[in-house]
Amino acid sequence: xxxxxxxxxxxxxxxxxxxxxxxxxxxxxxxxxxxxxxxxxxxxxxxxxxxxxxxxxxxxxxxxxxxxxxxxxxxxxxxxxxxxxxxxxxxxxxxxxxxxxxxxxxxxxxxxxxxxxxxxxxxxxxxxxxxxxxxxxxxxxxxxxxxxxxxxxxxxxxxxxxxxxxxxxxxxxxxxxxxxxxxxxxxxxxxxxxxxxxxxxxxxxxxxxxxxxxxxxxxxxxxxxxxxxxxxxxxxxxxxxxxxxxxxxxxxxxxxxxxxxxxxxxxxxxxxxxxxxxxxxxxxxxxxxxxxxxxxxxxxxxxxxxxxxxxxxxxxxxxxxxxxxxxxxxxxxxxxxxxxxxxxxxxxxxxxxxxxxxxxxxxxxxxxxx
Amino acid sequence: xxxxxxxxxxxxxxxxxxxxxxxxxxxxxxxxxxxxxxxxxxxxxxxxxxxxxxxxxxxxxxxxxxxxxxxxxxxxxxxxxxxxxxxxxxxxxxxxxxxxxxxxxxxxxxxxxxxxxxxxxxxxxxxxxxxxxxxxxxxxxxxxxxxxxxxxxxxxxxxxxxxxxxxxxxxxxxxxxxxxxxxxxxxxxxxxxxxxxxxxxxxxxxxxxxxxxxxxxxxxxxxxxxxxxxxxxxxxxxxxxxxxxxxxxxxxxxxxxxxxxxxxxxxxxxxxxxxxxxxxxxxxxxxxxxxxxxxxxxxxxxxxxxx
Numbered sequence: 236x237x238x239x240x241x242x243x244x245x246x247x248x249x250x251x252x253x254x255x256x257x258x259x260x261x262x263x264x265x266x267x268x269x270x271x272x273x274x275x276x277x278x279x280x281x282x283x284x285x286x287x288x289x290x291x292x293x294x295x296x297x298x299x300x301x302x303x304x305x306x307x308x309x310x311x312x313x314x315x316x317x318x319x320x321x322x323x324x325x326x327x328x329x330x331x332x333x334x335x336x337x338x339x340x341x342x343x344x345x346x347x348x349x350x351x352x353x354x355x356x357x358x359x360x361x362x363x364x365x366x367x368x369x370x371x372x373x374x375x376x377x378x379x380x381x382x383x384x385x386x387x388x389x390x391x392x393x394x395x396x397x398x399x400x401x402x403x404x405x406x407x408x409x410x411x412x413x414x415x416x417x418x419x420x421x422x423x424x425x426x427x428x429x430x431x432x433x434x435x436x437x438x439x440x441x442x443x444x445x446x447x448x449x450x451x452x453x454x455x456x457x458x459x460x461x462x463x464x465x466x467x468x469x470x471x472x473x474x475x476x477x478x479x480x481x482x483x484x485x486x487x488x489x490x491x492x493x494x495x496x497x498x499x500x501x502x503x504x505x506x507x508x509x510x511x512x513x514x515x516x517x518x519x520x521x522x523x524x525x526x527x528x529x530x531x532x533x534x535x536x537x538x539x540x541x542x543x544x545x546x547x548x549x550x551x552x553x554x555x556x557x558x559x560x561x562x563x564x565x566x567x568x569x570x571x572x573x574x575x576x577x578x579x580x581x582x583x584x585x586x587x588x589x590x591x592x593x594x595x596x597x598x599x600x601x602x603x604x605x
Numbered sequence: 606x607x608x609x610x611x612x613x614x615x616x617x618x619x620x621x622x623x624x625x626x627x628x629x630x631x632x633x634x635x636x637x638x639x640x641x642x643x644x645x646x647x648x649x650x651x652x653x654x655x656x657x658x659x660x661x662x663x664x665x666x667x668x669x670x671x672x673x674x675x676x677x678x679x680x681x682x683x684x685x686x687x688x689x690x691x692x693x694x695x696x697x698x699x700x701x702x703x704x705x706x707x708x709x710x711x712x713x714x715x716x717x718x719x720x721x722x723x724x725x726x727x728x729x730x731x732x733x734x735x736x737x738x739x740x741x742x743x744x745x746x747x748x749x750x751x752x753x754x755x756x757x758x759x760x761x762x763x764x765x766x767x768x769x770x771x772x773x774x775x776x777x778x779x780x781x782x783x784x785x786x787x788x789x790x791x792x793x794x795x796x797x798x799x800x801x802x803x804x805x806x807x808x809x810x811x812x813x814x815x816x817x818x819x820x821x822x823x824x825x826x827x828x829x830x831x832x833x834x835x836x837x838x839x840x841x842x843x844x845x846x847x848x849x850x851x852x853x854x855x856x857x858x859x860x861x862x863x864x865x866x867x868x869x870x871x872x873x874x875x876x877x878x879x880x881x882x883x884x885x886x887x888x889x890x891x892x893x894x895x896x897x898x899x900x901x902x903x904x905x906x907x908x909x910x911x912x
Contacts, residue, residue, distance in 0.1 A: 390896065392895040393895070395910075396841075396891065396910075400834070408878075408881070411876075415875070529709065571720070574709065578709040581706035582707070586695070588698060
């Protein structure tokens with residue numbers, strides 16, 4: 236809409252039509268994924284009907300366990316915190332045209348880095364300890380995912396495959412460290428790093444009842460949105476995402492942008508691991524590999540890699556996952572039920588991409604069938 | 606009677622392990638090689654593999670026949686492949702992203718329906734003893750070869766021959782190298798890719814059934830640890846040649862057998878690091894064989910993954 240000023244005058248009527256169309260397109264960008272989500276839920280409902288389960292009861296339970304009471308909201312938002320950060324690890328590189336699906340690796344190693352800091356310097360005061368843990372987790376996560384970006388740019392290694400391979404390597408590394416060099420001898424049944432000193436534990440946001448990871452996640456999403464949509468770097472990154480060669484001809488530092496944005500995404504994922512350790516588990520152990528990295532992929536795609544859209548998308552899926560336990564007990568369905576739902580929604584979202592620019596929901600709503 | 610063969614046990618165990626562990630890799634990678642030669646990438650084979658493992662096990666248990674289980678796994682694998690191939694026909698659908706979605710969907714469905722089959726015991730696929738000439742039990746153990754391994758090697762040879770020498774093979778290659786050229790020849794590119802992806806899916810299903818019906822030989826949610834995805838990476842390393850896929854699979858199988866082999870002779874230090882060996886090897890080979898400056902030799906021209 237930057238052209239408005241230049242076109243002022245005789246073409247005023249067309250401008251009005253144009254603005255209406257841009258607005259319509261923007262609305263479509265929000266509505267289409269929303270419709271895809273609803274269609275995915277409908278297909279899942281048919282799946283449940285075939286199994287003789289009531290979809291109405293299913294979604295009632297999701298509502299009750301995920302969003303119905305203040306307690307369920309606390310539970311949902313606590314799960315949303317790592318999902319927000321994990322989704323950023325997918326969305327930021329995606330704007331540069333990279334499909335990175337190994338955020339789980341950065342989460343896990345970020346958590347281990349936090350645990351390691353607590354093991355080696357437990358005498359530090361709480362405030363300093365938390366900052367150190369955050370820095371360590373962000374550096375380790377950033378280096379891990381940044382390396383994938385570097386390999387992509389310098390060696391042409393496919394980032395989708397390398398990131399997932401590196402996630403498996405990260406989990407093996409975590410198991411090695413947690414059961415070997417970093418193991419707290421007192422942890423018997425579940426090998427863990429030494430428990431964090433009490434002063435290092437990250438508390439709740441006053442009045443919300445959810446740990447500070449949620450605030451960091453939301454701020455991270457807003458910052459990323461501003462970075463991508465409102466800064467020169469973000470603009471350059473989007474050009475690289477459109478066409479690397481063209482960007483390089485324009486003199487844009489494609490390599491730096493790719494490595495920088497992947498590293499930033501990895502740093503957010505690393506922080507997710509740090510918050511899991513410092514605010515939830517109290518030490519680093521195998522619980523870190525909880526699959527947040529994989530749900531983050533779906534959330535980023537649902538949000539179309541837009542930082543602001545990640546926030547509601549993460550809350551929706553956090554709610555689904557928070558209700559998993561109650562669904563198992565009430566409906567006698569396995570815990571993979573949510574995974575099936577996520578798979579179906581993921582497919583309908585990708586299908587909606589095929590309809591992008593072809594079907595306008597705004598026009599359909601207006602009854603305009605052109 | 607046990608003969609003490611000392612440290613010789615390690616290479617022997619690796620050889621035996623390579624044969625056992627490589628079989629699913631052979632099926633998945635040969636299937637993916639066919640798909641990629643037609644110009645598509647199916648990253649969802651990881652999900653197909655897991656669903657193949659579950660459906661193969663469940664059907665084998667219900668029918669009491671491992672072979673019917675294997676057929677069922679191939680059938681469901683084909684359905685997944687058809688699904689991927691069909692959706693990828695639509696414009697603007699990214700085959701890599703759809704692969705990720707199918708990875709989640711396939712695993713989710715497999716875990717969903719597989720819950721009741723974690724406990725029961727299904728019949729296994731038969732193995733052939735090729736170590737009858739030796740008295741050493743370790744040699745005999747290493748050379749107990751599953752029929753699917755032999756079938757997999759034969760399949761790799763046949764697929765290579767098919768791609769090189771038959772009309773079907775040529776059609777697949779043309780579709781993969783240049784969709785425009787294929788259209789000029791009157792080839793329906795989307796249909797070729799659809800069926801190549803379906804074949805790849807069926808083979809990945811068989812690879813999954815091998816996991817649950819022979820080695821490790823049971824169904825659980827942790828049955829696949831990324832084999833489906835590693836096989837995709839392996840195809841790049843094997844330069845899209847099915848026969849090279851078989852060699853590469855053996856190499857990967859050997860790397861995968863390293864951890865358990867060392868553990869069997871009492872090396873437990875760093876067990877998890879040895880467990881990561883196949884991933885590190887895959888990544889190393891991927892780095893060594895990728896390049897930004899020149900197009901990869903033998904890479905199908907239409908492939909999104911090498912662009």
